[in-house]
Amino acid sequence: MITERLKIRKFTNNDLRDLYNLLSDEDVMEFIEAPFSWEKTANFLNSVALIDSPLIYAVEDFNQKFIGYVIFHEYDKDSFELDWILNKGDWGGKDMPMN
Template structure:
């Protein structure tokens, strides 16, 4: 099993047994508010843990006691570009875990996966998300207006939202870190 360690964290592949920890944060409306999905039930988290265990793009972020406190998403795109995403349990916000694990997965992507570029996207209203990307020394490359929707209103019309786009190149990462 692939894993990455930091001073406080283990970043590893999901297992089906991670469903309880996954449920702890994916069932929280505040945590999934900006995500392209609604809150998960226990049964949905059991299925999701199985799916994530099969999907190499998902990484469980764990404390040293193996408690899953969030997840990273790192998926291959075209042109040696990888997309970064993340969701963390609200109980572990503002403790530096997202920054610590983000730096570790970016290092992994550049060093092990030979990424040329890493991109990430977030809703401009999600200041915690874009501030994290800026702590990771990613550069805001664009502000797309009403470019995407994940949910619909009561009349089944799309609720369009904006997107900030961030990126960092291999040379920038090693020049900044």
């Protein structure tokens, strides 16, 4: 999905470093879980993001810079989960054009 502000796409193996930088950040992970190691990030990428029916999608800004990911999947038979995990530098959307 592409808008003038964001691109939401499937992850690729090339996203490992950006994903690690996101998930190893203590501030980003403060209310989620302990920051990830490189190995845990690689396992997460392979078991959750690169599967045929992904649970998470990479998010890029309008300059094609990785800013985080969105979680979207069926949670149970009556509901879905929708969450955003964003790089600390992108909190607040200060570089995002507002319409």
